Amino acid sequence: MYSYSLQIQGMTCGGCAASVQRKLDALEDIVSCEVNFATETARIESQEALKPKQLIDWIRSFGFSVQTDHQRFQATDDRFDQASLDLILSTHPEVVSYQINSPLKTLDYTTLPDANDRDLQNQLTHQGLVKATHQDVAIDRTSTTDRTHVWISGILALPLVLQMIGMWFGSSWHLPVIIEWALATPIQFWLGYRFYQGAWAASKRGEANMDTLVALGTTVAYCYSLFQWATLGQDAIGHLYFEASAVVITLVLVGKAIEAKAKHSALExxxxxxxxxxxxxxCLRHAQEIELSIQELVSGDVLIIRSGERIAADGVIIKGDAEIDASAMTGESIPEYKVTGDSVISGTLVVNGTIR
Structure with missing residues (x-):
């Protein structure tokens, strides 16, 4: 059984996650899958090995994208065998895409975030290349942009809300129609553009989601207000719904900002x-102690954890005893005394003793 984890980008609601899971389940090559909207991940299991590019192409065909990691290597001397490098990269199962630049003697390749490409990096090192130390890092400004949009939308919607609140107390004060239109239009078509994008993407998949509901409802209110204005002129004051479309979009943006903040805290x-x-x-293999990366571990390996070290994987103690600090996992501040036959949790700290 092969397992893959993907970071899916572009999902806007639980309906999007359900759509991706339903379509993945329908593929013959996939045994099972679980798509989580909160973490924006998909866990896929298959009987046969699948290429990362195939997984990404599937997700893209559903109207979403997959996060990938980018690596750059450059030559340190005159050795730069493009044919050999091309063969290495084209046959490596973890490589999604690659580009070789002969004049600059550099190569770039992308993998999935949790890909084990250590052997690939070793092969490139043997070819005389070194990993670039200064790489362009993409800064995610989505959270900052969302907060800015919430503030702008709130400021524009405030006058519309104030006149609506005044009606509750018997006030007949209303903004001029052109002012209402000027305040509502940027909220509808600039700050609310994301909902049209999401609704259009869902419609191309033959589905409807939360973006469809927001885009459809606010557009109807906005267009009906335009119709009232065009037919009644200034007499349309008090019979317009610009504030309804503006407030709905503003509240949804606020909700999304709160959701993004909570999600960010949870992921941190x-x-x-x-x-x-x-x-x-x-790790103990063939009666010898060897040091392995966490990605090289397989089920059944015997690990040796000494005092002051953290446990690298969930397992059962087969020899030794130790006091283990599991406060980071369980919240219990007092170390637990573990003996042969007890289970241990990855990430916990061996305070005193040695175990296998």
Missing amino acids: SVAALFALKPKTVT
Whole structure:
């Protein structure tokens, strides 16, 4: 059984995640899959090995994209055998795409974020290449942009809301129609453009999602207000729904900003837990202690964890005893005493003792 994890980009609601999972389940090559909207990930299992590019092409055909990692290597001397490099990269199962630049003596390739490309990097090193130390890093400004859009939308919608609140107290004050239109239009077609994008993408898939609902509802309110204005002129004051479309979009943007902040905090906590896992581990193979990367471990390996080291994988103690600090996982501040036959959790710390 082969397992793959993908970071899917472009999902806007739980309906998008359900759509991706339904379409993945329908593929003959996939045994099972689980798509999580909160973490924007897809866990896929298959009987046969699948190429990353094939997985990405499937997701793209559904109208979404997959996050990839980019690596750059450059030659340190005159050795730069393009034919050999092309053969290495084209046959490596983890490579999604690559580009070789002979004049600059550089090569770039992309993989999935959790791909084990250590052997590939070793092959490139043997070819006389080194990993570039200064690479362009894409900065995710999505959260900052979302917050800015929320503030702009809120400021534009505020006058429309104030006149609506005034009606509750018997006030007949209304903004001029042209002012209402000027305040609502940028919210509808600039700040709300993402909903039209999402609705269009869903319609191409023959589906409807939350973006469809928001785009359809606010567009009807906006267009009906334009119709009232065109037919009644200034008499349309009090019979317009510009504030309805503006407030709906503003509230949805606020909700998405809160959701993004909560998701970011949760992912940071999960990342902090993953950071506790050691990058290398001492493994007992063929009666010899060897150091392996965490990606090289297989089920059934015997690990040796000494005092002061963290446990690299979930397992069962087969020899030794130790006091283990599991506070990062369980919240219990007092170390637990573990003996042969007890289960241990990845990321916990051996305070005292040695175990296998």
